[in-house]
Amino acid sequence: MCIHQLNLLAASNNLPITNFLGKQHPIEAHHLSSICDxxxxxxxxxxxxxxRCILVVFQVVFKFFFSPQTERNRDIVRRSGLLLWQLLMAPRDQICSEIQKEVCLAISSGLNILYxxxxxxxxxLKLVLTEGExxxxxSQLRxxxxxxLAEQLQNNRFGSEDDEHYRLNDELLHYILKIVVRESCVLITKCQTVSKDxxxxxxxxxxxxxxxLRYLMAVQNHLLSNTILIKPDENDDSDSSLQGETLKVQELKTSILSLATQILTGCDEVLEMxxxxxxxxxxxxxxxxEQRLKGLxxxxxxxxxxxxxxxxxxxxMHPNLQTLTMADALMPQLVQLVLYTSQ
Known part of the structure; x- marks a missing residue:
């Protein structure tokens, strides 16, 4: 319990312990090997x-101390990953939910080290999105x-160094959207099928x-807010600065168009249900x-x-997004949306 509290405290960027842990030297391979033993x-x-204690140790080690720069370190990382995966995939009658949660937190903490x-x-991510159900x-790891990722995305501006790590590609977003559409349809269907209680x-x-759904919300808010709030650098009116801002806006619009198309298509399915x-x-x-219709x-x-x-x-409707390209591309989905909502 004490080491778990240490890990929670270390996760806060406003506490002295975070700075202390962040300045520690990377753990040596034989120490991590002993942890695996x-x-x-x-x-x-x-x-x-x-x-449970070792799982929390893994979380701290991956987050603050370990750097797999050498071949020996990479071997230990692979060993750690295999142990975590073995626990994650253990039958439900052999692993309690608390341990499963700690395994997921350990893998998430060491995501960039283990993978x-x-x-x-x-x-x-493709595996957890397609097989999670x-x-x-x-499912819990997903x-x-x-x-x-959603929390990290909310704290980063578009185009930052870490932005691409937190914003998944279109294929993975498509898998996430399929899950969200299915969840939405199931939730709506329950209004008709479940008992009164x-x-x-x-x-x-x-x-x-x-x-x-929270991740999709984070991606959408991230893209839309950066597009709407983007402003040129007042201290730099050079052509290169203006060109850079223009390219950033165009990249944002392209990303928004791709995401909006998928979201509107998914909303059509949910509206049909x-x-x-x-x-x-x-x-x-x-x-x-009557109660069910109100509850719906x-x-x-x-x-x-x-x-x-x-x-x-x-x-x-914001001026930054009112373009012919955007309107032309989204028109089919918007027309279908109007047809559903007008019935």
Whole structure:
């Protein structure tokens, strides 16, 4: 528990302990090897207390102390990764939820160490996004990584050195969007299919955005806010500075157009499901029909229709985004959106 508190304190950038830990020399390979030895023995003996402690040690080591510059260090990193993956993929009856959570936090803390290179990280993210629904460990790892990326993205300006690390490529965004669309449709469908008591419980749990939806919200807000708030450097009116700002705006618009197209297409699917559920409820003879129709509005606000669509449509009216290219590209999705909302 004490070492867990140390890790939480170290995560704060405003505390002296963070500066202290950040100035420490990288841990030597044989020390990390000893940590792995302890973990292996604890796993064999089923000592959950030691396993949890070592998992928190991994989090601190990966975050502050370790730099895999040598081949020996890379071998130890691979060994650490295999141990963490073994715990993550263990059957549910062999690993408690607390340990699984710590494993996910350890992998997330050492993401750039355990998976050096953009391709390796993308492969991991593709795995957790496509297989997460069938495996609780992968699902929890997906949630931890996306939550962390969303938080980091909110603290970085577009075009910064770390921006590309936190903003995933279009393929991964597509996988995330598919999950968000599915989650939204399932949530809306429950308004029709669950029992009266379960429906009341459902109303008491929303709006609670999933990690996938929160990440999409972070990406959208990141791109839109930087586009709307971008200003040229008042102290530098040179041609190169103005050209740089123009290129940045164009890059932002391209990214927004790609994201907006996917979001509007996904919203069309959710609106179609909303229309079907609404029609089914209106034509049904269930005793709490009126309550379900009222609750459906609240539930809908907890989906991508409530979290993503209003911000996107409002931002598209900003002068920085009012271009013929943007309007022409988004017109089919916007027309379909109007057709659904007018029915």
């Amino acid at each position: 302890i973990m292996e023995k604890a796993m064999v003996n089923g000592d959950t207390c030691i396993i 050096p290179g953009e391709a390796e990280i993308n492969n991991l 069938r495996n609780s460990g992968l 949630d931890v990584i996306l939550t962390n 379960d429906f009341q419980r459902l109303l008491s749990t929303v709006p609670a955005a999933s990690s996938c 909303l229309q079907q559920v609404t029609t089914a409820l209106i034509n049904s003879d269930i005793s709490d029909r 509005e609240q539930i809908t606000k907890a989906t991508m229709l409530g979290h993503l669509l209003p911000v996107l449509l409002t931002s598209l």
